[in-house]
Amino acid sequence: MPLCLPGQRIGVMGGSFNPPHDGHRIAAEAAMKRLNLDQVWWLITPGNPLKSNGGLSSLDSRMKLVQVFARGPRMKITGFERELGTRYTAGTLSFLKRRYPAVRFVWVMGADNLASFHRWQHWREIAATMPIAVVDRPGWRHAGLASPAAQALKRYRLPESEAASLAEKKPPAWMLLTIRLSGLSSTALRIAAPRPARKAD
Template structure:
């Protein structure tokens, strides 16, 4: 009971970017430790191909599938993301920290309930699709919002052969229909091919320690 009350209080404190009814908004979650060219390629590709009004970089308190050891404070990662974002349409937000849950399902559930007239789409790299079946309530997440998967170097075949991709195969839209994804019957998803960037947060952190 106490946990439920605390989570409800958290949703009241969650401050998202300004958004208007009818807008098309992409959601990209991650630790952004640090932000890199791969993030911008993914964001710009989604903005253009999905005809989005905004794309939110949701800087997370931590990834449930990864160790949080050495993770810089969220404020520091948000500041770095603001400095790195290449477009004013990319909004940097840390509202997820107030929700009391690190899981994407809780984030998407919160947004779709609070903004029922906004068209949201979850945007992720092909490397995330490869492990999507390990995310909490991933099937339910796919029934809440459409999903756009942006290709990443070395992950194309692994992603499309993953358990989640196989499960969702019959709901995949052709890439030529990308702009219609946000109005499609759920579940729905699309795989977007684009120029590839070899940049990764892991490699950049390793280089910084060298």
């Protein structure tokens, strides 16, 4: 677990990061600045319950790759979910709130995740655990805002002008952050990656 102190504002950005890319870096740095955070935790998950994990690289190798993008002393890389024994965000965030009750956490996720948020286990519990910053992603803004979860939580959406105080808000509280967009995606990078040459028989 990264070191944190009571009263600090910490953004938790979870994902498989398979592989990490510049879009992740842009999102993390924008969240740090716009939300006035002390730290951003890159939480590398053992696997995504909603995706096939057949082509998933090892947790240790993904954590090493993230080091290229999580730049600066306030960017922290952690894979503590492996020791926690859960792949579900609801359990992870509940653990963080119990362990660090005086820390002001914000869950940071992409607009693509908002589009499928209603499929996450205990998604309403997640929204009630800590404020959520939804970072814009190319092609996902409208789908995210039109999603069942966004509609159900519509009355709790805050304007971007209050971004600097989101960590202080009592959940449910969320907002969509407009940032400089990157068209990169982990899926596209995996598809484009050269495959190792097969040995001749």
